Amino acid sequence: MALNAIEVRNLNFSYDPRVKTIDGVSFSVPEGSYTTVIGHNGSGKSTIAKLLLGLLEKESGEIIIDGLELTLENLREIRGRIGIVFQNPDNQFIGSTVRDDIAFGLENHCVPQNEMDGIIEKFASRVNMSEFLNSEPTKLSGGQKQRVAIAAVLAMRHKIIVFDEATSMLDPTGKREINALIKELHNDKKLTVISITHDIEEVAQSDNVIVVNKGKIALEGTPKEVFRNQALIESMQLDIPFVYKVRNALKKKGLKISDELDMERMAEEVCQYVLKK
Amino acid sequence: MPIRFEKVDFEYSPETPFAFKALTDINLELAMDKMTAIIGATGSGKTTLVQHLNALLLPTAGQVTVLDWQIKAGQKFTKVKDLRHRVGLVFQFAEYQLFEETVLKDVCFGPQNFGVSEEEAVKIARESLKIVGIAESDFEKSPLELSGGQKRRVAIAGILAMKPQILVLDEPTAGLDPQGAENMMELFRKINKENGITVLIVTHNMEHVLQYCDEVVVLEKGQLLMQTDIKTFFENYEYMEKANINPPAIIRFKELLRKNGLEISSDVLDIDSLAKEIAGRYRK
Amino acid sequence: MKNVTLGQYIPLDSFFHKLDPRAKICAMIAILIAVFIPAGFVGYGILAAVLIACILRAKLQFSFVIKAMKPMVMMMIFLTIINVFVIKTGNLLYTLGPVTIYDDALKQTAYIIIRLALMIMTTTLLTATTKPMDMTLGIEDLLKPFEKLGVPTHDIAMMIALALRFIPTLIDEAERILKAQASRGVDFENGSLKEKISAIMSLIVPMFVSCFQRADDLADAMEARGYVVGAKRVRYKQLKFGRGDYIVIIGANLLLALMIFLAYRGTI
Incomplete structure (x- = not known):
């Protein structure tokens, strides 16, 4: 269970x-x-x-x-x-560099200092930020900063x-x-x-x-x-997903389309339905 | 009188080690009375472009014409205040510009800066607040008491109260929930169609571009990539993929249908007409 | 706002950049004391020569150091004028109507100006070669002994570090609000006093609101990552003393001793 x-x-x-x-x-x-x-x-x-x-x-x-x-x-x-x-x-980037920011949580959870570098590098690479380890937040895009925030959370396992x-x-x-x-x-x-x-x-x-x-x-x-x-x-x-809106609209027109949440499969189904018969 | 950019360049901190060219050779003419979307990736120069419209930034080369005013590179532009009176610019996260004790006072702030009397300003402010859908009972509240979406509406009313002929909005729906964003876009359409104000919107949201805008301007790395009407723009699927633009769901869906052998007319741009068309094909 | 040279860090790779911030702070204090010892023009000459050598070694450009002195020019001129009118001892050098200039006045003024210049050179050498964050760590470590007296050195260091981290973000924010208000017709340069006050309020109030919002978010982010005020933590950045650090501290103290010797050799 x-x-x-x-x-x-x-x-x-x-x-x-x-x-x-x-x-x-x-x-x-x-x-x-x-x-x-x-x-x-x-x-x-x-x-x-x-x-x-x-x-x-x-x-x-x-x-x-x-x-x-x-x-x-x-x-x-x-x-x-x-x-x-x-x-x-911006408001969750605590350290002055990517490295320091990932270290922040480790410092709080009293991870031994000599293990920190290894952990930081591992999780920076996990989110694809290895080359930015020493970058300051102002030099990073919003997406990059969020990746750092994710690495910082992951580093705490x-x-x-x-x-x-x-x-x-x-x-x-x-x-x-x-x-x-x-x-x-x-x-x-x-x-x-x-x-x-x-x-x-x-x-x-x-x-x-x-x-x-x-x-x-x-x-x-x-x-x-x-x-x-x-x-x-x-x-x-x-809002509801686009495919659901389409399905409901088609249903109203009397077409029978299955419960499909994937747009590609939905398109295939619609085409088969319309073109085959 | 249109909005025209002629051979416009803009460089941040020129002649320093931090020099950065944000716009290169922009030639552009925007039609009045329409709702135009300005799109492009982050860093493509959208915000820089629109800040030229009310002389917050001055071109480092070329010339910008807005209404009756001309801003030429290298020449002092003296009519800043007149220009800003007629071109309202709403910044991203505009709710952060509210500072007065009450909603009404904050909306009065703009017109009063342009020399409108207090009495007149209050009258215009009330009208503007009504247009953006703020209830009368909220007029005397502190802006801080309102929700995020309402605050932004107050900030927009603050710009509308200046009675601009052109309203420029920099990512006006960022951070709102989907329904809040829809309502906001409806508001801009109303402002454009009913109040006859030219609306320019910087946005990343292609669904909004498709649903609400008439024209689209695409920037890439500081250069003008294309300017066209919405229908033509969304017909060109390969081009959107190349420009790294994520097309609206209905356009993606139509493309998938086409790949599976079902061609749908380019006039079909909403779910209801799509369903109608599919049903029609089925019956045939 | 972005071209202030006083206190700016210049990212270069030099002997001084690699030193332990604690060593640099200690050496700076020794030199600053040395500057205040009345060791005469010979003493100042030696100090200036050493500092210039250090600036060269740190790969800093002189124009940068000179720029850092610019804000002091007005003060220096003001001091000169005051001194000329107040000090009336020594030999009379020049008379023009009621204005009389004595050589002591010039000498005193020269002393003060030289001291100021030497101080700026010393502090610039420190700030230009030390990252603000390393400086914070250095100060934290140096203040450690005061922890026993109840001084929350770690909390102070954390506060400074966060302030440093958010300065660029807040400058960007201020610029945005400034532009947003300018779009509403605010004129930050001209206008009556009343208009000026309202212009300033239109910047300050939104800055406050935004700062509180950020502080709130930041507190949540810090707590969520396990930060507890005053709780034990392990520090990631450890400072290490090297050979160069000892050399710099000993060198600075020798210089201080030399100044004391120069100043008091007559009296011994």
């Missing part, structure tokens, strides 16, 4: 006592899965990410990370198991990584690079990825989707299950 990397039960939190930002949220993330979280800005999804790392203090409820319940006392241990890559590439809109401030090239890198890192399924995102194509390719609306979990399931509810999703000001 697959274990859960993250288990959240009846989580509550608010910034302002009059408004519940997170309202009785429960969900679980299977170990080794690629889970995406969607919701419009202000729905509470980034707040959930911060709660998972104990960056915000929950009001009530349970958060279990890799089998360990998060409390005020074991924050450091929790943060040894779960890492996060934030949205703004977390089992779980949260990406909090990690590509939303990047240009299309940067987005493509980072999405490809995250996918590649997840390839051997040893890493659990939770990606908070607006990129609907990324969502379409993930294992599970959690839809957050007004501080609650509105929908949960595989992309196929979730995107079947086009009207509900659109009512929450969210």
